[in-house]
Amino acid sequence: MMNLWTEIYTAYRVATAGTVSKAAAELGVHRATVNRHIDALEAALGTRLFLRHRRGYQLTDAGQEFLTVAERSHEMLEDFFARMRVQKADVAGEVIVTTLFPFTDFILPAILNFRRRHPKTRVTVTTGNKLLSLERAEAHVALRVGAKPTHGDYVVQPFCTLDFALFAHPDYIDRYGRPDLLDLSGHWFVGNPGEESAAPFEAWLAKNINPEQIVLKSSNAKVLETAVRDGAGIGFIPVSVAERAGGLEQVSPALPEWTVKSWLVTHVDVHRSDKVQAMLTHLKSILT
Secondary structure (H helix, E strand, O other), X not given: OXXXXXXXXXXXXHHHHOOHHHHXXXXXXXXXXXXXXXXXXXXXXXXXXXXXXXXXXXXXXXHHHHHHXXXXXXXXXXXXXXXXXXXXXXXXXXXXXXXXXXHHHHHHHHHHHHHHHOOOEEEEEEEOXXXXXXXXXXXXXXXXXXXXXXXXXXXXXXXXXXXXXXXXXXXXXXXXXXXXXXXXXXXXXXXXXXXXXXXXHHHHHHHHOOHHHEEEEOOOHHHHHHHHHOOOOEEEEEHHHHHHHOOOEEOOOOOHHHOEEEEEEEEOOOOOOHHHHHHHHHHHXXXX
């Protein structure tokens, strides 16, 4: 296998391009070379990675597994080369990072480390539910949540997950008692239930809680957390955020269906710039 690096990369490009012609054009080689590389790799593996047909190359089950491994390896190598390049670069200029409020405490140490490492930079952090446009350079790095973004010009990398649970202030519990998920009548909630919210726990809130029990609605996570801390009602807060700040009691388990996935998203036009790569490196360092 050590002699098959070229063949592995060729197969990866065919898997992502979908056809031998596109892969050959991207690699700058003849179609016959691509076919020869794939034949050699499949022979070494002893299995078919592709089903050949007129419309292109379709991945087999083994091919799908190969693509997963190849994508992960490709991403790791790109990250490595980016880190090496950034170490030598004189990173400067403004970097705009957009995220949701629950993530700000989580990523702020990495952003401050970025600033210390690259003193010629300026960082703007924006929070809110409005999605800033990466195409119009309203932001350079976006931390998005929910389903994986599928925009064709975006470079999307998995980041982390946030486990949400219901929290209440001790004063609220003293007044109304500790809630039971099997019977939430007689309790008050704060949140943002409805179709406008993509958060899975908000969908749960809309389905399971009577609208009359929602005493405060807001799309601003900071407003909702403040309301919970004021004892106005029970609300969803990331477990890591609540534990770090203290002062609240977790009144439900962090159910798997309430977990929110997050993604680091950049536009392909700026993804490889030194300042964006440097910021991505520092943000990913949180997870190591």
